[in-house]
Amino acid sequence: MTAAEAFTEPAYGDRSLGDVVPAVARSLGIGADAVGPPPTGLLLPDAGSWVVFLVDGLGAELLQRYAHAAPYLSSLVEGSATGTAGVPSTTATSLTSLGTGLTPGTHGLVGFTARVPGTDRLLNHLWWDKRVDPMEWQPHPTAFARLGAAGVQVTVVNKREFEGSGLTVAAHRGAEYVGADRVGERIAGVVAAAATSPSLTYVYDSDLDWTGHKFGVSSTQWLQQLAMVDAEAEQMREALPASTRLLVIADHGMIDSPTDARVDVDEVTELRDGVALIGGEARFRHLYCSRGSVADVVDTWRGVLGDRATVLTRDDAVARGWFGASSAGVLPRMGDVLVACRGDLGIVSSVDFAYEMSLVGLHGSLTSTEMLIPILVG
Structure with missing residues (x-):
């Protein structure tokens, strides 16, 4: 495998998404024991207060590749982590x-969809399922809550429809929630929340990710949306006092996958052999196998996909540190076999995931x- 083909391993404890809130806590002067x-x-x-602006889908390599469409954010790249x-x-x-400040193997949301242990159901972590209590699915106190208990005002500014959702409760409980559906509302909500010191205000924008999924990251639509996000970030910075710092991050990047680059498990039917349930998503599949079929499933998937994917058993993926520290209760949510x-x-199912x-x-x-995300300080 050449260096260009090597995977990027998660930097847990160093520079991963789970390390952002502990880093903010240290900046605010909060002791390490309070958050982690x-x-x-x-x-x-x-700083006395921080605004963390997460742009869904804005990978670091995409920002570098399309810097011309985001002049403000690009101006923050030099010297940034x-x-x-x-x-x-x-x-x-x-x-x-x-x-939460936790690794996926601990907080337990290990994919877009994951099996509910003991059932034949998948839990979609974005849309959730009323039969699953998010407080039980993710029982650990969040980093937001721990920071709040240490005397920091923590506020989430996000769309109204997300308030009280399963994902919000699992991931962001313990923070005050401010519903804001439009850019102007979001910026106003951020400015009001950040006026308190010490404080952490988290604000989220999903539009770039939606546009990339629908049109692709090389599309005119995506570039126009990137320009709008760039303007939003710049306006947010201008509306905030100098004593408040702005941190722009992302949750992942994105790759365009043309139809001729995809494998449909309902057309290549041997990929269904020994697999009781398929979860995850098109770029990272969880395969839940029938009893005794794990080794055969690994061999079949490796034989079909070759060097187009890495196929590992759950034990091997955990041993590689893909999910970070992993608790026993979370392991059954992961596939018996993981396909990256x-x-x-893209590995698709025209039947199950049309x-x-x-x-x-x-x-x-x-x-x-x-995997690579920007960490930009403004």
């Missing part, structure tokens, strides 16, 4: 790592384009 050990590779300047998403590089996993795509491969067939941009795997 400060990361070894992420040092933020001292690059961080990593966790594994898989997907929104629900990343947002929970940020909000390389290049522009909606994925219409997506252009995908993410979830460990390529540098998907």
